[in-house]
Amino acid sequence: MKKYKRISLLCSICVLFIISCAKEKETKINTKEAQNELMAHIRFLASDELKGRKPGTEEAKISARYIAEQFRASGLQSFTNLQGYLQPAVLRIEKNSKELNNQLIQSVLCNNVVGYLEGSDSTLKKEYILLMAHYDHLGIKKDGLVPNSDSIYNGARDNAMGVTALLYAAKYLSTVELKRSIIFLATTGEEEGMLGSKFFIEHSPISVENIVFVLNNDGGGFNDTSLIRIGGMQYINYPVDLTQLIKEEYQITSLPYPSEYDYLYEKGDNIKFAQKGIPSITVSPGFDKVDEQITKYVHQTCDEVNEDFNLNYLYVFCQVYSSISSYMANKDTLPFWVKSSKYHSSNCKNKY
Ligand SMILES: [Zn+2]
Numbered sequence: 001m002k003k004y005k006r007i008s009l010l011c012s013i014c015v016l017f018i019i020s021c022a023k024e025k026e027t028k029i030n031t032k033e034a035q036n037e038l039m040a041h042i043r044f045l046a047s048d049e050l051k052g053r054k055p056g057t058e059e060a061k062i063s064a065r066y067i068a069e070q071f072r073a074s075g076l077q078s079f080t081n082l083q084g085y086l087q088p089a090v091l092r093i094e095k096n097s098k099e100l101n102n103q104l105i106q107s108v109l110c111n112n113v114v115g116y117l118e119g120s121d122s123t124l125k126k127e128y129i130l131l132m133a134h135y136d137h138l139g140i141k142k143d144g145l146v147p148n149s150d151s152i153y154n155g156a157r158d159n160a161m162g163v164t165a166l167l168y169a170a171k172y173l174s175t176v177e178l179k180r181s182i183i184f185l186a187t188t189g190e191e192e193g194m195l196g197s198k199f200f201i202e203h204s205p206i207s208v209e210n211i212v213f214v215l216n217n218d219g220g221g222f223n224d225t226s227l228i229r230i231g232g233m234q235y236i237n238y239p240v241d242l243t244q245l246i247k248e249e250y251q252i253t254s255l256p257y258p259s260e261y262d263y264l265y266e267k268g269d270n271i272k273f274a275q276k277g278i279p280s281i282t283v284s285p286g287f288d289k290v291d292e293q294i295t296k297y298v299h300q301t302c303d304e305v306n307e308d309f310n311l312n313y314l315y316v317f318c319q320v321y322s323s324i325s326s327y328m329a330n331k332d333t334l335p336f337w338v339k340s341s342k343y344h345s346s347n348c349k350n351k352y
Contacts, residue, residue, distance in 0.1 A: 054139025056108025227286030
């Protein structure tokens with residue numbers, strides 16, 4: 001009898017071992033698949049063929065269509081008062097001419113890309129968390145002084161990376177329970193003065209009053225992969241300890257922008273919502289200081305997916321962005337402005 005028990009125990013151990021190996025393999029494959037998918041998004045959006053995604057160009061239209069089809073594949077709904085996932089907008093932007101510093105203003109037809117997931121809670125679903133990243137960049141500018149130089153501003157870090165995180169969040173969040181509704185917005189015209197986000201607010205498919213928190217996603221690059229930066233983090237009280245949560249789950253430190261770069265908070269799409277009283281943050285890749293590793297890419301033609309580009313970090317960055325979003329969608333209370341912050345005002349949306 002004892003012998004049979006030993007054999008049975010041995011068999012159980014073997015079965016458990018096989019199951020655990022299979023699970024480990026499955027997790028590894030999924031991680032690898034997810035990473036490959038993220039790489040495909042960023043490589044496509046930052047490809048030379050999209051010519052820097054300048055608003056109003058054919059290549060910007062292709063970029064918008066790509067994002068829209070990713071939204072569709074993730075099961076996002078579209079607003080009936082828009083054109084599918086596209087929100088057409090006529091914007092006044094600078095047209096790049098062949099020579100640098102010789103630019104004309106013109107009206108061009110552009111598109112924001114918008115989709116949403118409806119929350120499951122009958123009351124909270126009327127509150128919308130807005131996730132946002134700009135997909136436009138600077139296009140092509142020929143440097144008349146250096147013939148045959150690279151003229152395509154690919155914008156891999158700024159902001160194909162942010163759009164990749166937005167697409168990851170759309171795919172991931174469509175598989176989990178969400179009490180509040182989430183809008184996914186890929187804006188155009190950010191580089192032209194945040195024109196796409198301004199247009200969205202002025203022509204929102206839902207009442208802007210119902211947008212309770214904005215997580216923008218933008219950046220110029222990274223030189224510290226142990227960090228993520230959250231612009232405006234210090235202006236807002238959160239229903240969870242954000243720093244601790246990110247540390248526990250992803251072993252990564254989250255910090256506001258360094259004080260000397262806090263002005264960047266006012267340079268992104270998030271500010272348009274902050275000015276409306278809506279608590280808003282911008283999640284950015286990690287940097288300790290703006291050194292040569294950052295400046296060599298910011299608004300430069302070499303901002304491409306190159307050997308410097310850390311795939312593992314991109315994956316963690318996307319996961320962190322997505323996790324923060326799901327917490328905000330599910331907590332009983334909402335983030336609200338710190339009273340001493342300059343964005344807090346008597347007409348702001350603090351409900352507490
Ligand atoms: Zn940007």
